Amino acid sequence: MKDSVESYVTDDGRTIGGVMLDLRNITLRFGGVEAIKDISFNIREGEIRAIIGPNGAGKSSMLNIISGFYKPQEGEVLFDGVARPPMPPYQVARQGIARTFQNIALFEGMSVLDNVMTGRMNHMNASIFSQAMWFGKAQREEVENREAVERIIDFLEIQKIRKTPVSRLPYGLKKRVELARALAAEPRLLLLDEPMAGMNVEEKEDMSRFILDLNDEFGTTIALIEHDMGVVMDLSDRVVVMDYGRKIGDGTPDEVRGNQGVIDAYLGVSHD
Amino acid sequence: MFYREAGDFKTSYEADSQTFPIAFDRYRYWVILAVAYLVIPFLINDYWANAILVPFLIYAIAAIGLNILTGYCGQVSLGTGGFMAVGAYSCYKLMTSFPDVSIIIHVVLAGVITAVVGAAFGLPSLRIKGFYLAVATLAAQFFLVWLFNKVSWFYNYSASGQISAPERMLFGAPVTGPNTEPWVQYMVCLVFVTICAIIARNLTRGTLGRSWMAIRDMDIAAEIIGVNPLKAKLTAFAVSSFFIGISGALFFSVYLGAVEVGEAFGIQKSFLVLFMIILGGLGSIFGSFAGAAFLVLLPVLLKVIGVDLLGWPTDLVSHLRLVIIGALIMFFLIKEPHGLAQLWRIAKEKLRLWPFPY
Ligand SMILES: Nc1ncnc2c1ncn2[C@@H]1O[C@H](COP(=O)(O)OP(=O)(O)OP(=O)(O)O)[C@@H](O)[C@H]1O
Numbered sequence: 001m002k003d004s005v006e007s008y009v010t011d012d013g014r015t016i017g018g019v020m021l022d023l024r025n026i027t028l029r030f031g032g033v034e035a036i037k038d039i040s041f042n043i044r045e046g047e048i049r050a051i052i053g054p055n056g057a058g059k060s061s062m063l064n065i066i067s068g069f070y071k072p073q074e075g076e077v078l079f080d081g082v083a084r085p086p087m088p089p090y091q092v093a094r095q096g097i098a099r100t101f102q103n104i105a106l107f108e109g110m111s112v113l114d115n116v117m118t119g120r121m122n123h124m125n126a127s128i129f130s131q132a133m134w135f136g137k138a139q140r141e142e143v144e145n146r147e148a149v150e151r152i153i154d155f156l157e158i159q160k161i162r163k164t165p166v167s168r169l170p171y172g173l174k175k176r177v178e179l180a181r182a183l184a185a186e187p188r189l190l191l192l193d194e195p196m197a198g199m200n201v202e203e204k205e206d207m208s209r210f211i212l213d214l215n216d217e218f219g220t221t222i223a224l225i226e227h228d229m230g231v232v233m234d235l236s237d238r239v240v241v242m243d244y245g246r247k248i249g250d251g252t253p254d255e256v257r258g259n260q261g262v263i264d265a266y267l268g269v270s271h272d
Numbered sequence: 273m274f275y276r277e278a279g280d281f282k283t284s285y286e287a288d289s290q291t292f293p294i295a296f297d298r299y300r301y302w303v304i305l306a307v308a309y310l311v312i313p314f315l316i317n318d319y320w321a322n323a324i325l326v327p328f329l330i331y332a333i334a335a336i337g338l339n340i341l342t343g344y345c346g347q348v349s350l351g352t353g354g355f356m357a358v359g360a361y362s363c364y365k366l367m368t369s370f371p372d373v374s375i376i377i378h379v380v381l382a383g384v385i386t387a388v389v390g391a392a393f394g395l396p397s398l399r400i401k402g403f404y405l406a407v408a409t410l411a412a413q414f415f416l417v418w419l420f421n422k423v424s425w426f427y428n429y430s431a432s433g434q435i436s437a438p439e440r441m442l443f444g445a446p447v448t449g450p451n452t453e454p455w456v457q458y459m460v461c462l463v464f465v466t467i468c469a470i471i472a473r474n475l476t477r478g479t480l481g482r483s484w485m486a487i488r489d490m491d492i493a494a495e496i497i498g499v500n501p502l503k504a505k506l507t508a509f510a511v512s513s514f515f516i517g518i519s520g521a522l523f524f525s526v527y528l529g530a531v532e533v534g535e536a537f538g539i540q541k542s543f544l545v546l547f548m549i550i551l552g553g554l555g556s557i558f559g560s561f562a563g564a565a566f567l568v569l570l571p572v573l574l575k576v577i578g579v580d581l582l583g584w585p586t587d588l589v590s591h592l593r594l595v596i597i598g599a600l601i602m603f604f605l606i607k608e609p610h611g612l613a614q615l616w617r618i619a620k621e622k623l624r625l626w627p628f629p630y
């Protein structure tokens with residue numbers, strides 16, 4: 001593959017590796033509607049990759065394709081250079097891809113802790129008999145994974161609400177718990193669909209800090225959809241711009257900002 | 273002031289995920305267990321065993337089973353009666369085919385057989401949900417009752433079409449058949465209830481339980497974060513049916529002794545157990561016990577108060593019972609979907625803060 005070879009070091013000293021996820025000529029249709037039209041782009045190991053575009057551009061659909069929930073009619077998805085055969089979403093998750101949702105999709109009937117523990121599903125495989133007896137592997141596994149989850153809870157500063165039922169939390173905290181649940185999987189690639197939508201400035205700053213720390217400390221590759229241009233320009237290494245299902249720009253924040261097509265289609269419209 | 277968690281700090285994650293995190297709760301359950309095992313067997317008589325305690329214990333197992341499927345995994349089932357029948361008929365066939373094997377093993381095997389049957393009937397749940405799944409399980413209910421009526425092999429070609437439990441011994445005492453003593457019936461059921469409740473509790477607090485609840489709360493998100501829906505739903509059907517099969521086997525062999533399938537395991541049984549978990553609390557093991565106790569006790573209480581004390585006619589009282597159950601179901605479905613168990617939790621929360629409510 002042509003551009004997967006060279007890795008580079010960013011201005012702030014992080015190493016960006018070769019291509020981890022490669023989307024090639026993806027087309028997605030819903031009945032007669034083409035939500036995504038022949039889009040190709042890639043995500044490199046260790047980078048923060050933003051996807052931007054006006055409402056209905058097809059950004060969420062793109063994430064749904066990456067997480068295996070939508071099957072594109074055309075094109076292929078390569079993960080670590082290997083074409084991914086069609087597989088159900090839970091197997092995609094097993095490959096190390098985790099995500100959050102545009103409309104929070106937490107398990108409302110469970111506590112924060114149980115929600116986050118559920119994120120570790122793929123790290124636990126004690127047999128049903130061991131679980132029924134709460135003995136041996138099941139118990140060991142529960143404790144080990146609980147430790148991992150507690151580290152994430154500390155990292156995201158949600159210790160106080162650990163035992164709270166999720167349904168009682170305010171919106172901003174729910175977003176954070178959802179991030180915790182995704183992180184619990186220890187993903188290689190983390191997909192965030194509008195992680196800061198509906199947040200106030202302070203909450204956005206917290207969330208930005210978490211995203212940067214995550215990428216910096218754990219080397220997690222992140223693809224995020226975001227409408228707040230300031231945030232996008234600050235956080236991301238590279239940006240894909242979509243409009244009406246097409247890719248109209250792709251490059252560093254500066255390149256994208258200077259692209260006339262992008263300015264016309266997107267920045268020009270929503271810039272204030 | 274007696275009931276609190278202050279000074280009761282958790283020093284390990286293991287301790288934190290134990291069943292009764294508050295010490296006082298633990299003591300209370302030990303006391304209940306001690307009374308159940310060490311006191312009641314010596315006091316029990318025929319009336320208490322047959323009218324209250326044995327049916328309560330058996331229904332508690334069935335309610336735990338249905339609660340796993342419906343309360344924890346969110347899959348509504350109206351096939352409980354049919355699955356209890358599978359347990360009962362499996363137990364009967366095993367008892368009569370292998371008379372030398374212990375009845376305990378037969379009851380457990382009846383549970384295993386029902387688990388397999390339940391998982392098979394759970395297959396449609398992979399494609400259909402909610403109302404349609406309920407209808408599919410209803411079809412399973414009618415099919416199973418029809419099957420046990422129709423195929424005479426299941427009742428060993430007996431002329432009456434009934435099955436009746438031959439006498440089987442355990443430690444020298446009969447546990448099935450007409451000579452069984454009430455305290456033996458009670459003890460056998462009690463041991464099964466205890467083990468089933470512990471297993472259910474363990475399964476629901478671990479990975480499997482979380483995968484069930486994740487499917488219940490939001491199946492699409494669950495699958496995207498890594499829950500295999502096929503595995504989660506089928507294990508829920510299998511584990512649920514395992515418990516329901518055991519309860520059916522005990523209901524037939526230890527409690528009734530002889531059953532006719534339509535009468536003992538008809539659709540009304542499916543509704544009875546469903547009402548138990550709705551009233552007791554969906555998604556709660558304790559609620560399964562509360563619901564079973566409530567619906568076993570209600571007719572007894574109504575009879576004692578209405579018929580014996582006030583001299584009302586019997587049919588009035590039995591209609592009154594239906595009205596009360598109906599009203600309560602509506603109340604709980606609308607006001608408190610977590611049932612008696614939640615009311616109890618709220619009461620405890622108040623108690624924990626009492627007398628300073630902040
Ligand atoms: N499941 C679906 N069935 C039919 N049409 C769909 C479906 N999902 C998305 N679409 C359509 O595809 C197009 C792209 O939607 P998508 O949600 O991907 O946009 P988006 O860029 O995420 O927009 P937003 O910024 O509003 O979240 C829209 O026209 C939408 O109506």
Ligand SMILES: [Mg+2]
Pocket residue numbers: 059060061102193
């Ligand atoms: Mg979207």
